[in-house]
Amino acid sequence: MVMECGNIDLNSWLKKKKTINPWERKSYWKNMLEAVHTIHEHGIVHSDLKPANFLIVDGMLKLIDFGIANQMQPDVTSIVKDSQVGTINYMPPEAIKDMSSYGENGKSRSKISPKSDVWSLGCILYCMTYGRTPFQHITNQITKLHAIIDPSYEIEFPDIAEKDLQDVLKRCLIRNPKQRISIPELLTHPYVHIQTYPQTAVGGLNTKGTTEEMKRILGQLIGLNSPNSISRAARTLYEQCNSGESLDVSAFTKPGNQTWTKK
Structure with missing residues (x-):
């Protein structure tokens, strides 16, 4: 597969930006949703969504790196994946919870679904809003893993002017994937469709x-x-x-x- 040469990846762009314009964040968010929706439509769960896996090409985001992506059958809602290697700061709780189970080959297995990608997208949007991922401030990796899966550990959502944005973040970062918002729902969310230039x-x-x-x-x-x-x-x-x-x-x-x- 041949793709355009990206100007810069989203991770590098975020590091260079001191502030992000609200419309700029919204535009990239919609790009991310559309890209992930496309692969989900083809039965693929990316499993490792993070800023570094989005290239900015002529002002639009392109999704890359399908190294640990998995194909889903049309009649199933989730798959069991061998050896979860997603990035911890963007890893969904369900992937971490199932890492204690093992397959026939002795490798750890995790259960993922399209909702797993939603969590990761929520972490990216959180970073674009607050300047860090939800659990980035926890430096100990074991403690961080426990915090991600622990329902009693409350994720902070500091007050912001864009209430629709805050609602998106809260609904993306629900630990129970069955209660988590879906990509189609995100594409029709009011936050995406308010298109004013600040x-x-x-x-x-x-x-x-x-x-x-x-x-x-x-x-x-x-x-x-x-x-x-x-x-x-x-x-x-x-x-x-x-x-x-x-x-x-x-x-x-x-x-x-x-x-x-x-x-």
């Missing part, structure tokens, strides 16, 4: 397009080889978009405008 993030941007549409257009312009000025302009605007600077797309509508300068 004034503080994009200044005087005058457009009715959504964040995804804007990034799609910029991504297409970046791919153009001629004229070169358009490609440079798209890159400049995309950098402004990511940094939270004011954007001005009016020049795109002016015929014959071939020269651009970075503000």
Whole structure:
């Protein structure tokens, strides 16, 4: 399988960002949901979702690394997986609980389902919201594993302005997978469908397009080889978009405008 060359992975991007614009976080979240929904539609559970496994390609996220992904049969809701090796900070409770059981080959086994990927996605969104994963502050690995599966250990959800976002986080990080929200439900959640541009993030941007549409257009312009000025302009605007600077797309509508300068 051949994929586009990513500009940067989400993990590296998060490390570089001091703050994340609300619309920017929402846009990437929708990308993640759509990518994972696609593989679930084909009966695949990724099992190792984390920021490093999402590449940013022209402003959109692409899912990679299916090294420990598993194929599910159409008539089953979960599978038993040999030797769980997912990343602890993003590992769902059900995977950890079943690690004590062993298969015929003596390897540990864990029971996973599409809801397992939902937990991992919730951990990624939590990190994009609060700057760390839910259990990242626990340094001892054994203690961390116990905290993830312990229902009496309460996950902190500090108050934020975006109540729909907080609701998504709480529903993704429910320890019981049967009670956890599903990908289809997340795709119809109000948080995904409120598509306003925060004034503080994009200044005087005058457009009715959504964040995804804007990034799609910029991504297409970046791919153009001629004229070169358009490609440079798209890159400049995309950098402004990511940094939270004011954007001005009016020049795109002016015929014959071939020269651009970075503000």
